[in-house]
Amino acid sequence: MENTYYPPSPDQVPAELMKLHPAYKWRVFYVLLGIIFFMAFYFTLVAASGYLVYLAIIYPMGPVNKLTILLKLGAIATSVMFFVFTLKFLFKKSSYENPTDVEIREADHPRLFQFIRQLCQETGAPFPKKIVANEQINAAVFYDDTVLSMFLPVRKNLLIGLGLVNSLNLTEFKAVLAHEFGHFGQRSMKLGSYVYMANRIIHDMVYNRDRWDRTLDEWSRSDIRISVFAWILKAFIWVVRQVLALAYQGINLLHASLSRQMEFNADRVAVSVTGSGQIINGLSKLMRSSAAMNLAMNQLSNAADHKLYTKDLFYHQFAAEQYLLNKHPEYQDRQPHYDESGRPFIFTAADEEVPDMYASHPSNYDREQNAKAIYVEGPTDNRPPWLLFDNAEQLKETITEKLYQNAGLLRDNAKLSSPEAVNNFIQAELQETSFDERYRGAYDSRYIHPFPTENAEEEALKRFPDEQAAQAALSSLYGKELEAQMAHRRELQEELAQIINAANSGGKKQHFTFRGKPASPEKAQELYDIVNKEITDQYNGWFKTFDETTHLLHLALMQHQQLPEKEAYLKRCDFHNRIQSYYFMLEETQTGFQQTLKEAIGMGQLDEGDVLRFEGSFNHYQKILNEVVEEAREVLMPSFEYVEEGYLKDFLLEGNVIRGGSNLLNNTWISKFSEQMNTVLSRTRRLYFKSLGKIIKMQEAVREA
Incomplete structure (x- = not known):
């Protein structure tokens, strides 16, 4: 039976789209080599420490006296402590846990399972062991990790964040899941689990301190005849940790290059089943979706202070997104630009931002260049992915309630209300804290200077001795000068964001353009100080005068018009x-x-x-x-x-x-x-x-x- 909820795939997909780059194969080889060297070193360390315990026990003590007994016991204790140090990390289990997760079952959501089953078949990925949902703007592969998972096959689980479902159309949602299934099917994903396990072992050995370390510290503070063995072990452990710290950096360096290409490969999987544009269109919405979710969370937290609790977080995420679209032009959909062959592009080389759900990924610009290098046309299904959830309202309510409980906001056995009722509160708050466009954003993005209170009434009449003078000043108060100052302030803030982005680029940027001239990330702090001083000078100069004038002008008008609201205003x-x-x-x-x-x-x-x-x-x-x-x-x-x-x-x-x-x-x-x-x-x-x-x-x- 045809799945009417499954978006159609591209008619033609070039064979070279999924061809692996030779450099990728070499990266896989280098990472694998690094892992083999580390594992060989680590298991040699475990075996050697175990053999030390054996030697300490069987080695002849010689003449029996206090000294030889002390040496014997000290050698055994030291070797056992070292053996425990090397061995304890093998038995740690790393598991993904999130208190707001809800497992999705096929009996409750058969359309979703049919959709995922068909997508797995199309991408060649195994069906997930488990599918869970939560409130996040995210989709991810996860699995419980132990040392055994390095040698035995482990079925992956799929996380679907309903905040993501709420943000995309059906084809974009298909593209994001196809990206994750691209990881399911990559052999290098298995290599990633080796890297993860190696990193976890090294990180814990080098940086974690636990009961073992506390025991060693207590031992080292005992009688010198006993503590000498602890100090010897401490010195040896310090050397081991320094060596492992270098190994940690090396493995991460090798894997960073590989993981970047793994993401490109997974994007190509998404392109093969949806076209070149869909995964990128989805990416372009994530920053706005995250901002909307943060705004909705803040609004619902305020509502909770008044014992108002919604049944549907995602209703408010959508409403917050509409608010951002109406009030903030920077959240509007990006207008595409076209290359010589007519291919549409959304991101530019200056776009270095990475959405939270893709924090470890290449930049949006690099991902778009990769996805559209071999351009694949694909149809778009603009229906919402909520169609895939047969019992969407119940799932939304369950996750919303879990989120409240986890945040400790549900008090006195409070009941959840309809989202419309809670939205009435939110709209009243917005009405009270939203400012007219005539103010050019002067009250949205900065804190005003304190209102002058000492002799304010006298000063107001001195500055504006009659109503005509006050009205004359009022006519230009919110005019072109305010518009120009706010535009300059936005320019400075954008420059500041650009400098911070360059400083945090992790070496990816060799230079950036600042006020028409090239600048290196090494100069970021110097440039930051310059721009920050200009913002501060403007705030303490022009804006201070503006805030003072605005207050005194209206206070003067109240006195000239003899308005009774003056006292309440003050x-x-x-x-x-x-x-x-x-x-x-x-x-x-x-x-x-x-x-x-x-x-x-x-x-x-x-x-x-x-x-x-x-x-x-x-x-x-x-x-x-x-x-x-x-x-x-x-x-x-x-x-x-x-x-x-x-x-x-x-x-x-x-x-x-x-x-x-x-x-x-x-x-x-x-x-x-x-x-x-x-x-x-x-x-x-x-x-x-x-x-x-x-x-x-x-x-x-x-x-x-």
């Missing part, structure tokens, strides 16, 4: 200044906390001095958060949409900030403090934009009075 401005100062303080505190935590984790074993230093830093961060929350108990908050008038503390945090003191270097304290910091910071930021939106609307009302 109170809101005062509240806004306070919220903004809290936000900047908390943002700086969170950054410091995260950097300190990263440093502590990176050090591994901490001595007493380190513990005291880190606890001192954590107490400092706790004190700042606590001071903000305690001060907020006395701050009256004006009303907003979905937020009643009341004390600020009740909005920022339920309960009290976790206590500081001693013994803070534990997961329980760190996790709780981090959660509270994130909560207060995100709610402060939300209030900032709600407050600013309210003030801007009050200014608009004055102009219309």
Whole structure:
């Protein structure tokens, strides 16, 4: 029976499309050679350490006395510890785990299984052992990995992210899955599992510290007659780890080149069953889809603060994508350009970005060049991939609920609501925090300067002594000068992004063009400082004057028109200044906390001095958060949409900030403090934009009075 949900494939596919490049075969050979050398070295190390244990046990002790007994026991203990060190990594199991995963069964979604079965047949890939879905914008192959998987066949599993399903048409979805099935069928995928296993063993031996290391440390702190053996073993382990660190870098270097070509080969598989354009069209949508998902997640987190929980995350992802398309031109579909032969291209050489789901892949530009080098025409089926899911609504709800539970947002046995009901809240929030196009984006992409409050009314009348003067200033306030300044600000931000991209290119870029001249990545920091200073100078210069003028002008109009809203306006401005100062303080505190935590984790074993230093830093961060929350108990908050008038503390945090003191270097304290910091910071930021939106609307009302 014909599968009416399976997009048609290209009529003609050139035979040379799937022909492997000779350089690829050599890369496979070099990686395989590197793996063989490492495995030979590693298993020799295991065998040698085992033989050392045997020798230590059977070697004649000679005359029996305290010294020979001590030497005998020390030799046995040292050799056994070394043997355990080499052997323990063989028995570690690496498995993929995600708490929001839901296994998809054929009985529930027969159309999807029929689709995948037909795609496997067309691409020559084995059918997955298991198919799971979650909320991600992703599709991937995964499998549980042990040493045995290097020698025995392991069936791969397929992950389908519903965020991806929500973003593509049916043919693009087919192309993305075909790319993954291209990995299923590649023999080099098996080689990748060897590389992964080798890397995991080396990484754990070189960088991980566990109970074995703690035991060795305790041994080395014992009586010198006993600890001498531990110090000998420590020195030897250090040498082994240095050698393995070099091996780790070498294997990764070899595999990086191979994996790049593996991705190109997998893209060619997608091209063979959908045409050259589909996998690239799908790629071009992923950045927008990720931004939409992030926006939807933030919106739903805000709704959860008001005990509103949706049944369908993906409804809101789609709505967020439409919002981005309407409000932000950079998210519009790219217009193709054409080469001499008329082939359409989307990406340019300047496009170095890589979507999150393809973080380890070549750039979008390189992938498009590869996919269209041998151009294959293919038909397009614009239907949504949701057609493949027979029980899509139930699956969406299950994954959405799992996501809430994993984030700890579902409280008091709360019920999920219809997405339409939750969307009413989101739209009210957007209405309150969206700004008219007349402002040229001046309030969307920057934090305004604090409102002048000291003698503000007198200063306003001094600057604008009558309504005619105020109206004259108002006529040019949002005109061409603001437009030019915002355009310049966007140019500087784009330059900054270009510099950061060049600095993070990992050596792929030999140079880039900066203001019409070639520049090397080595100069990125210098150029970054130049552009960042220009942004700061503009912010503290022209924009500071603009913010001050805007405030005083509207305050003058309120006085000239004798509007009763003036007092409420001034109170809101005062509240806004306070919220903004809290936000900047908390943002700086969170950054410091995260950097300190990263440093502590990176050090591994901490001595007493380190513990005291880190606890001192954590107490400092706790004190700042606590001071903000305690001060907020006395701050009256004006009303907003979905937020009643009341004390600020009740909005920022339920309960009290976790206590500081001693013994803070534990997961329980760190996790709780981090959660509270994130909560207060995100709610402060939300209030900032709600407050600013309210003030801007009050200014608009004055102009219309």
